[in-house]
Amino acid sequence: MAFTTRSCLCGAMVGHSGLRQWQKQGKELCDRRWWAWQLHVCLQRFEMPLRGLPSKNPPQLPALSQSHRRPRAHNPLGCWCYLAVCGLQMPLVIREFAMAMLWKFMRVARYSKTALPPKVRGIPVHSRHFSSSKSVPSDFAASTTCLNTVELLGKSYPQDDYSNVTEKILSKVxxxxxxxxxHPLWLIKEQVKDxxxxxxxxxxxxxxxxxxxxxxxxxxxxxxxxxxLIPQNHASRKKEDNYYLNRDHMLRAHTSAHQWDLIHSGLDAFLAVGDVYRRDTIDNTHYPVFHQMEGVRLFSCHELFSNIKDGESFQLFEQGHRTAHKQECHTMEAVRLVEFNxxxxLTKLMTHIFGDAGAQDKIGWAFGLGLERLAMILYDIPDIRLFWSEDERFLKQFIVPHICQKIKFQPLSRYxxxxxxxxxxxxxxxxxxxxFYELARTIGGDLIxxxxxxDEFTxxxxxxxxxxxxxxxxxxxxxxxxxxxxxxxxxIEESAVRExxxxGRF
Structure with a gap:
């Protein structure tokens, strides 16, 4: 029949449990006309109808047992087929099984990719679905999702020439x-909040x-x-330093990305905490995912100068000149008071966290660089990778009755x-x-x-x-x-040459 390959594509969409059920019942698995009609419905979305197939009243579906019945809106035979072809969200196990079955059918029937319709031809044989809550193990190589999209936190993002985020990074989201x-980072966050x-x-x-x-x-x-207000040509925007989902979306490089939204919602005093993502070197103090906390405080003219003698005579803004100490729009008096505040x-905060630990001389740079730096100093944690450890020997050391309790990290065996x-x-x-750092980290992971x-030689x-x-x-x-x-x-050697x-000088 003219639609044999397309029938196989639809036939691959059936769930694994459904296949087993039909096998047990000894029923016909592949009613080609029914499957072709199902694909016909999907291909209409791509303006690719199949000739000679009815648009209404499809052949009846083989009956399923009561345990396999689902509401029509969640019918695996119709919905999953449509979702797979259109590249929308569907269960990872079903998608990978379906694509594997499709590949098997194509090999057995000796069909090439060119035998598929142009819109269907672009569907990868294996794909990966990324979840916001957990990562699902897969026997298939990592690649993009259907029709070159990345699914993350319940949304799909189309990929383009700017996309450079890897599976290992997405697994951390x-x-x-x-x-x-x-967790030690939770303890630090709670101390700051307190x-x-x-x-x-x-x-x-x-x-x-x-x-x-x-x-x-x-x-x-x-x-x-x-x-x-970061300029378009600023170095911080480079692909080499950030993780882009596409030209319009990315994984935040700092928690400052939320300042504008929070301020415009009416807030004038807040703390923003979260995981941030940057491509960086590989050593015991750098990791592509780390955690930042920053505080923002806005003052009105009355709030800033209320405790100053003759404060009503001072202003926040002026039409002045930019200097090494202030911007052209701010008065020097306002800048000095905000700087002092x-x-x-920061002095009070660092005294609260480090005051009893004898580490007052390590406050300046640690607070500005993230929660990991604070925790590494406070708890003597030698390697930033340990924060991602699920080893009980690491985690149980931070189970304490009070968030401010002193903890001295006991190193695991040094391998x-x-x-x-x-x-x-x-x-x-x-x-x-x-x-190269990103390539090595993608392949070697936390083993590196x-x-x-x-050395650099010319x-x-x-x-x-x-x-x-x-x-x-x-x-x-x-x-x-x-x-x-x-x-x-x-x-790593082979991938460096290829990608x-x-x-190589191996």
């Missing part, structure tokens, strides 16, 4: 370590600062950059490192070190402790540039074997 009770709630209150004794720790990490480029807030070097000729001036640029005649990197492999929770590391290192266009 929704973990929300800062909201996981008794301090602000007690120290800064309104007239009726209610907390002045509100806390937002559940904001979605998916933001628009406008939120992440434009709302903060900020220093006072020996395995060191391998890799060198290659760079392809062109467009090469970025962060691209550190990647260091060991050939005197050809002017070609060579990089040599040292990769330190060490798992924080177990010993690695030479064979295990060799396989990973070889995969980055380098010329």
């Amino acid at each position: 929704g973990k929300n370590l800062h909201n996981k009770k008794h 301090h602000f709630y007690k120290q800064y209150t309104g007239r009726r004794g209610t907390p002045l600062f509100s806390v937002y720790d559940g904001l979605s990490p998916v933001v628009t480029v406008q939120q992440n950059f434009d709302s903060l 900020l220093k006072q807030v 020996p490192p395995l060191i391998n070097d890799i060198s290659f000729w760079l392809p062109s001036e467009t090469y970025s070190k962060n691209d 402790e550190k990647v260091v640029l060991l 050939h005197p005649k050809t002017k070609k540039v060579s990089h040599c990197y040292r990769i330190v492999y060490r798992h924080p929770e177990r010993t690695l074997t030479q064979n295990e590391v060799h396989r990973i290192h070889q995969a 980055l266009g380098v010329e």
